[in-house]
Amino acid sequence: MWKMLIRVALVSVLSLSMAVPAFAQGTVARAQFTSDVIDREPIDDIGPSVQVEYGGIQRVYFFSDLRDMAGSHVIHRWKLDGEEQADVDFDIGGDRWRVWSSKRLMPGFDGKWSVEVVQDDVVIDTYSFDYVDEN
Known part of the structure; x- marks a missing residue:
């Protein structure tokens, strides 16, 4: 009897510990680099x-x-x-929330740019593009 109760308790604890991260972490449904955002939507996709x-x-x-x-x-x-340039903070107010940030890139800022999406101090996704100086 005790062995059965211990098994049930152990399985319950393991199930709960595996389920907590799924509830704690949301998802990035869409993400893209764009030349502007109008009416809460990107106007284009600038590509890689x-x-x-x-x-x-x-x-x-x-x-x-x-x-x-x-x-x-x-x-x-x-x-x-790989070197941090800026953090842009958002407080998320709903189950679906669209946010955007921007960076002014000048000649001399060429290289691999990336944006990490960080939720409550955990990086949940990373997106990147190359800023190329062909002059």
């Missing part, structure tokens, strides 16, 4: 590579459609070649 415009400044937006993160704190962490 952006070319440096000679003497110009290129603003790149990162759009993310977040699900099941209500009450969470989310960060878009912008990095250049």
Whole structure:
């Protein structure tokens, strides 16, 4: 009898410990780099590579459609070649929440850019593009 109760308790504890992260972590339903966001939607997808415009400044937006993160704190962490450049913070107010951030990229900022989506201090996804100087 005791062995059966211990087994049931152990299985319950293991099931609960495996289920907690699924509830705690939401998902990124959509994400993309774009040249602008209008009416809470990206207007285009800039793709995996952006070319440096000679003497110009290129603003790149990162759009993310977040699900099941209500009450969470989310960060878009912008990095250049692995070095942190900026954190943009969001407090998520609903089960579906669309947020975006942007970075002004100038000549000389070429390299591998990435944005980490960080939920409550845990990186849940990473997206990247190359900023290419072909001059």
